[in-house]
Amino acid sequence: MQIDLDILFTWGAIAKVYKKNETIFFEEEMANFYYQIIEGSVRMFNSNDEGKEFTQGYFSNGQSFGEPPLFIDEVYPSTAIVCQESKIIKLSKDKFLKIIDEYPQIQRKFLKTLAIRINSKAKTAKDIINQKPEFRIISFLNSIKKNSDPLQKELVPFTRQEIANFTGLRVETVIRVFSKMNECKKVDIIKHKIYY
Numbered sequence: 001m002q003i004d005l006d007i008l009f010t011w012g013a014i015a016k017v018y019k020k021n022e023t024i025f026f027e028e029e030m031a032n033f034y035y036q037i038i039e040g041s042v043r044m045f046n047s048n049d050e051g052k053e054f055t056q057g058y059f060s061n062g063q064s065f066g067e068p069p070l071f072i073d074e075v076y077p078s079t080a081i082v083c084q085e086s087k088i089i090k091l092s093k094d095k096f097l098k099i100i101d102e103y104p105q106i107q108r109k110f111l112k113t114l115a116i117r118i119n120s121k122a123k124t125a126k127d128i129i130n131q132k133p134e135f136r137i138i139s140f141l142n143s144i145k146k147n148s149d150p151l152q153k154e155l156v157p158f159t160r161q162e163i164a165n166f167t168g169l170r171v172e173t174v175i176r177v178f179s180k181m182n183e184c185k186k187v188d189i190i191k192h193k194i195y196y
Contacts, residue, residue, distance in 0.1 A: 001113040013091040024080040031069035034096035040086020044078040055165040136167040153195040
């Protein structure tokens with residue numbers, strides 16, 4: 001979801017530059033701000049006591065992230081870090097909620113955005129309970145390729161570790177599955193890059 005920058009600045013938003021790997025907010029931290037990316041990218045993830053991470057999502061230019069807890073006075077359910085140097089808008093929760101009240105068209109866009117995310121999470125949960133690693137990986141690859149030509153193989157813009165984080169698999173399992181998928185011509189691996 002993207003709110004017009006002029007509206008955000010009029011309501012007191014500030015733009016901040018974050019360095020690569022800088023944390024924007026931590027899981028379980030109270031949600032007090034609306035964030036929207038001007039340029040750059042952000043990864044939201046959860047991690048367990050052993051340090052294993054599960055990626056909830058990647059967000060890039062023009063996208064907002066971390067909004068759901070703002071509506072229900074909750075904590076952030078995930079940690080958000082910057083993947084590359086990024087310029088991000090930050091607006092206080094109370095002003096964000098006033099914008100939502102003031103502009104019904106923005107409110108409708110947020111409802112649609114949240115519905116899409118809920119639907120996507122439901123599909124992801126269904127895929128995760130399927131114990132077959134290849135099915136999880138193919139489902140993830142299909143989700144990132146949904147607006148592309150299914151017959152044309154394209155470069156997968158994620159590392160094997162990032163795919164492991166998205167699918168809840170070990171990176172060794174991801175590597176092994178991709179090798180088998182390459183043998184079966186489901187993917188092409190050219191100079192260590194994956195094409196699907």
